[in-house]
Amino acid sequence: MDTSIQPSAEKLTISKWCHAAITEISCQEKGTMLAPGSALTLEQGRQTTGATGSLQNLKKFNNQDFNHLRALCLSQGLLFEDATFPAHISSIGPNLLPEDKLWQIQWRRPPELQRNPYLILDGVSRFDIMQGEIGDCWMLAALGSLTLQKRFLENVLPKDQGFQEDYAGIFHFRFWQYGDWVDVVIDDQLPILNGRYLSVHPRTSNEFWPSLLEKAYAKLRGSYQNLHGGYLSDALVDFTGGVQVQFSLKEPPPDLKEILKAADKSKCLMGCSTSVQVKRNIKLRNGIVQGHAYTVTGAVKIPYKNGWKHIIRIWNPWGHGEWKGPWSDNSPQWNHVEPKFREALLRNKDDGEFWMSCENFQEQFSWLYICNSTPTFLDFGDQHCTTWSVDRHINWWHPVLATGRNNYSPAGAVSTNPQYFFEVPDYDPKTYNVVISLMRKHAEDAQDAKKMKIGFLITMENSKVLRESFSLTRDVTNYFTLSPGTYAVVPATADNQEFEFLLRIFMKNQDYNENSNSLLSPLLPMDVPRQNEDNSYKTVFLRYAKQGSTIEASQLQQILNEVILQDEMTSVGGRFSFDSCRGILALVDLNSNGRLTLQEFGSLWRSLTKYMDIFSKEDRNHSGFLDVSELKSAIQTAGLAANEQLLRLMVLRYGDAARRIGFSDFVCCMLRLETMTYAFQNLAEGGSQILMTAMEWLTLVMYT
Structure with a gap:
């Protein structure tokens, strides 16, 4: 700090400090708002973060x-x-x-x-x-x-x-x-x-x-x-807009029974299919139809004889035709089940629905399909209160891999195809923590599209290919256990056609608990239950950092307007201007370089989440604004202080003509009040007064 000019220092009380901090700065936060729908173009295709084509905007x-x-x-x-x-x-x-x-x-x-x-x-x-x-x-x-x-x-x-x-x-x-x-x-x-x-x-x-x-x-x-x-x-x-995973029953995962129970408990959609031997719809003597799809309607573990038995309930879309083996409607196995379980589970009708053991299920069927809004079917064992975040990308891929039909070059894909980075912060080797889903849009000729093999590669920062997943299906999805680090997903195809694709990266957040400062935004409207989707600050940061290690004011503006302002009530008071975002960034920019690191952004995100909670609570009439009394209550709820004079100045500085403050201005106001309050307390070292030079004062107020 420059101390060459030292006029007589003025003693500042905390009230004067906040008064000056609120009123002395020029209108950084009051810039020109972007026109509705305007946004900076994101690299590597567009990301879907808004409500386009949502259930509210079909x-x-x-x-x-x-x-x-x-x-x-x-x-x-x-x-x-x-x-x-x-x-x-x-x-x-x-x-x-x-x-x-x-x-x-x-x-x-x-x-x-x-x-x-x-x-x-x-x-x-x-x-x-x-x-x-x-x-x-x-x-x-x-x-x-x-x-x-x-x-x-x-x-x-x-x-x-x-x-x-x-x-x-x-x-x-x-x-x-x-x-x-x-x-x-x-x-x-x-x-x-x-x-x-x-x-x-x-x-x-x-x-x-x-x-x-x-x-x-x-x-x-x-x-x-x-x-x-x-x-x-x-x-x-x-039917859901969810993510589905296919499990081979001929080479099943070791925790198949746990996956089935977790899927049933979390109310997933489930189905299964048999293989085609010679031709479709051939009914075997045991009642199972070859080349046919069924619905999985239940999976339970029940007391049986002196132990436990895993059984699966399945329904035939024909509306008739059932399994005739163990655990079927009239099988003797039910005689060894307690009456209360038998009465609750057994429906002895020719309606196409039947039970079978997990072992017979794996023998008779080839594939199990499970689908939900997020991969809750992978949450089992000792896990508690886990949530999943999702990152979406839409883009076109080009036939840069082709070296002949159904041949591709992983090295060529990594060097020329779009790459989508994500960071894995947590790691439990006993659980799955990443699911990647790649979907191609239909070609004009659906038959040609069915012959096209698509997939993705997963690489580390050194471009080393760790995983490959390819299939002829429209949707290629796989699940992984990845250790902490930064990874890239590379969509790829072995054909010579261009296709538009949707890439979704689901990541488990294992450090979530109901009593912490949840990284979930309590106001974001979702088409799925809130507990199933989480906008963690790490995921949001990586999404908008343009594959870099920091974000600048324009990227912060996108985050605030596209992620934070999705709720109707928070958006009523106006969008975040570029100048307001520069002001917010300056308040948490510890390095004073005009950019936010992941750590700095995490601190800001926690404050944003806190103030969204407070704003929602204090906006009792759901108008999208706070009046003077509601603002006073919000300040007290935040654990801050403001006298009547300071409160009047805050409303004058951040409010509209009716003395109301919308959410975007409320955030700017509260972040400044909080930052300046803590800055004063740090400088005063527990006292109620501080001594500052003119340059020290100007350095603080002219940037922050």
Whole structure:
């Protein structure tokens, strides 16, 4: 500090100190706000951090608005006819049936098929579903699992429709597609062949939600023909927006039983499939169908004889056809189970659902699929209060790897493909802590897309390839136990086509507990339960640091506006300006270099989280602003002090014309008050007065 000029030092009390600190600085925090939606372009593609295509801001498939179209039909007394997915063989697909049968298809609305149709009758259940002529057991197995999880089901199946009120022959359903929720509108004309449903048909004759939902999904994928054969994993993700992992039952993980129990406990969607021996849908003597998809509806450990037994409950989308071996409906094993367990678990009906042992499950089935918003199925053992953070990236990949079909060069991928860095801070060798999911968008020619092998490499900072995961599926996902360090994910393909992809990196946060200063933002609106997703400061820092080790004011502005201001109430008071972010950065910039390290950002993040809690608590009328009395209470809650004169100046400096303070200004105000209060206390060394030179004073106030 320059001490060459030393005028007489003024004694400053803490009240004068804060008064000066609040009022002397020029309007650093009051800069010009960015226009709505403006943001700096991120390197390596765009990251999805906002609510685009969220359940609150749906994308309209084919630009069709359900409410507008229904109102139009009702006003004109017409039943809706969907020109974008017409009652024509073009919606069926040219290769699903022989040509003569295609022309025999008739399209009928539910009121033509049943006198008193309902969309939903006595609730939604997997037992409402019975597979039709189309080979879409993969989709129906996922749908059966969806019916068990209300939190996901309500996202897909809106309640604002039916046959009893405002019926106009129009319905809509919602699906997740590559990072966005999409609303799909259909008419209710269903394909009928020789008096039978071509598509799924309900067990109860006048309940039509399964048939209409299936039609909407067929429209989303282009035709009914495109539902004839597919991946159960795709449907699980499309119904939830979650992450799915496939487990080979021929080479199962050693903790398969624990994974199943954790998945059942955390209410995941689950399915399984059998291998294809010669041809699909061959029913074995034991009742299991080859080349077929099933729903896993339960996994429990029950007392059996003198020990315990792990058993799995499975449902066949055909609505009939069950396992005939041990633990089936009439097997003698149930005689050795206590009545209370037998009565709770056993349903002796030919409804397609059955129990089997975990050992038989691994013998009879090839793959297990588990899906949830975050990988909660990997939380088992002695873990408590774990959460998962997720980082998303959308970009295009280029055929830089190709050296011939299905050949690729890992070294070439690392040197030329986009790399996405992430840091693993914690490590428990007994648990999985990273899940990586790479999804490619469909090519125009879906058949060619199915032949394309995609995947990713995981490298360390020295570009050494540690892991490789490749598959012909749309979604390549794998789970890992990684030690602390910095890693990079490199998407790759062995084909000569460009594709857009969505990359998601899930990381477990093991140091979370309910009594700590949680790194979860309590105000961020999520499409998933809050406990399942965590914006840890380390994840946020790495996301916006542009692969560097520090962040500057423009990157801090992005974080505050894109991550912190996602909640409607916090955004009412305006966005963070660039100047305000420079001021905030200066308050925690210990090195005075205009940048924040990870440690400095962590300190700021904890303060932001604290002030979001306080703002939410004190904004009692949920207006998005604090008045003078609420601000006074917020200051007291934060453990700080301000007399009436200082409080008046703070409102004058940071408030609007109505003497109200919005969230962004509240943060700027409280961070300055907190920083200056602690600075005074440190300089005063426990006293109530300090001595400062002019240059010392100016150095503090002109930067901070």
